[in-house]
Amino acid sequence: MKTPVLREVHVRMGARMGEFAGWELPIDYGSSVAEVRAVREAVGVFDVSHMGRLTIVGNNAAEGLQSLLTNDISVLEDGGGQYTLMTNDRGGVVDDLIVFRRSADEFQLVVNASNHDKDIAWLRDRMPKDVRIEDRTLHTVLFAVQGSSAKDVLADAGFENPYSLRRFHIADGTINRISVSVSRTGYTGEDGFEIECRKDDAEALWDIIMSVGSRFGIKPCGLAARDVLRTEAGLPLYGHEIDENISPVEAGLMRWVKLSKGEFCGRAAIATAAQSGTARRIMGIRMEGRFVPRSGDVVKCAEGDGKVTSGTFSPTLGCGIAMAFLPAESKIGSEVSVDIRGTERLGLIVELPFYSRKNKPLEGNQNVS
Amino acid sequence: MYPENLRYSQSHEWVRAEDDLATVGITDFAAEELGDIVNIELPEVGTMLTAGQAFGSIDSVKAASELIAPVSGEVVEVNEDLETTPELVNQEPFGSGWMIIIKMEDPSEVDSLMTSDEYEHFIEAE
Numbered sequence: 001m002k003t004p005v006l007r008e009v010h011v012r013m014g015a016r017m018g019e020f021a022g023w024e025l026p027i028d029y030g031s032s033v034a035e036v037r038a039v040r041e042a043v044g045v046f047d048v049s050h051m052g053r054l055t056i057v058g059n060n061a062a063e064g065l066q067s068l069l070t071n072d073i074s075v076l077e078d079g080g081g082q083y084t085l086m087t088n089d090r091g092g093v094v095d096d097l098i099v100f101r102r103s104a105d106e107f108q109l110v111v112n113a114s115n116h117d118k119d120i121a122w123l124r125d126r127m128p129k130d131v132r133i134e135d136r137t138l139h140t141v142l143f144a145v146q147g148s149s150a151k152d153v154l155a156d157a158g159f160e161n162p163y164s165l166r167r168f169h170i171a172d173g174t175i176n177r178i179s180v181s182v183s184r185t186g187y188t189g190e191d192g193f194e195i196e197c198r199k200d201d202a203e204a205l206w207d208i209i210m211s212v213g214s215r216f217g218i219k220p221c222g223l224a225a226r227d228v229l230r231t232e233a234g235l236p237l238y239g240h241e242i243d244e245n246i247s248p249v250e251a252g253l254m255r256w257v258k259l260s261k262g263e264f265c266g267r268a269a270i271a272t273a274a275q276s277g278t279a280r281r282i283m284g285i286r287m288e289g290r291f292v293p294r295s296g297d298v299v300k301c302a303e304g305d306g307k308v309t310s311g312t313f314s315p316t317l318g319c320g321i322a323m324a325f326l327p328a329e330s331k332i333g334s335e336v337s338v339d340i341r342g343t344e345r346l347g348l349i350v351e352l353p354f355y356s357r358k359n360k361p362l363e364g365n366q367n368v369s
Numbered sequence: 370m371y372p373e374n375l376r377y378s379q380s381h382e383w384v385r386a387e388d389d390l391a392t393v394g395i396t397d398f399a400a401e402e403l404g405d406i407v408n409i410e411l412p413e414v415g416t417m418l419t420a421g422q423a424f425g426s427i428d429s430v431k432a433a434s435e436l437i438a439p440v441s442g443e444v445v446e447v448n449e450d451l452e453t454t455p456e457l458v459n460q461e462p463f464g465s466g467w468m469i470i471i472k473m474e475d476p477s478e479v480d481s482l483m484t485s486d487e488y489e490h491f492i493e494a495e
Contacts, residue, residue, distance in 0.1 A: 313407035
């Protein structure tokens, strides 16, 4: 099992470690509910060094990626990035990832830890032969600083103007003389940043973030809080809402699929599914009360049966929530029942996401697009 | 370290017996292992329970677990506060986080449960 560079630091801070995607990672630091609140109300920091970080270099890198990814990388300027999917020829999702353009012939990918090896093999088999694929994952670390105060933490830590870094953009800079790359991205539904540095600088960078962050009430956060936050934000998790047999049409991710950009792997199958429609679709379910749906629970709705793909208790909403595959013709606002350990519990089909910071009152001034 | 006036089950419930009434909860060890508790489902008053049988369930952020009756008898009281504030089990597992009171058929059943010393050894071995 792989261990994070800062394993001992996390354990010293009270982390309970658990296994995820072949890594031993902090699950929580005592209270995942308090960690969720810290991110929603102020700021939290996650060690997400398990995420795969790949550099793709070569004259034909852009062309190669454009033929394998669903979003249109030709719209990216240097320092720009986008959420995108890598799909197979059946239109199923090989992985979901973020791609950044660093220059015309250099791109960076951030991929799921669970798909790291598969993605590298997939790219090696399909990218033009003169394109180099470098794996930075074990040479660097990645910290996600998330929440409305994240920008102030970065500014106070000395990072060059985090306020002007646009959403999904990446910039190089320094924090206390440590070289960092910072992107305005995250997986929580809040404003936030992901900061990469060399692994030798990991502890120094973590310490700066924690000590500067303490003024803003920063908390170290684990995977359990991360899963709650992404579920509240309606963000898919590979293996749950998406996998190799689920199309972006079913997963509700067509915003990130540009059928008009030209040929790419999976395009024909996705276009067919988009046109003919699919039998099922990912939707949100908000439970009446505190009952917690879990992945795999059966959902009964007027149009037929469905299945929970991710479920949790939402501390932000104060009730159970689930993302689920439901019959595509199911209607927002209809009542459903979820079989939770043999008992039918009522819920409502709702629009995703469950939580959006744009709807949060009293939100501070934000420099995001 | 564990309250000496209580008895303990291998599934980490505690019992405080007074005559034929047994108050039941889960130990701080179990509460800590579970992490933040977000929902607790308890039986209705009047439910008959057999020792070893599930009497409810407990959801933490991570997972759901069963609650196991440590003694047999009738549920005569349920801690209704846990419906809206299940976090009491994390905060005061031996106090306001109690779950149910069972009117025992056979109060001697309590003697087969672990003492605080035995429970301490039991969790060290786990």
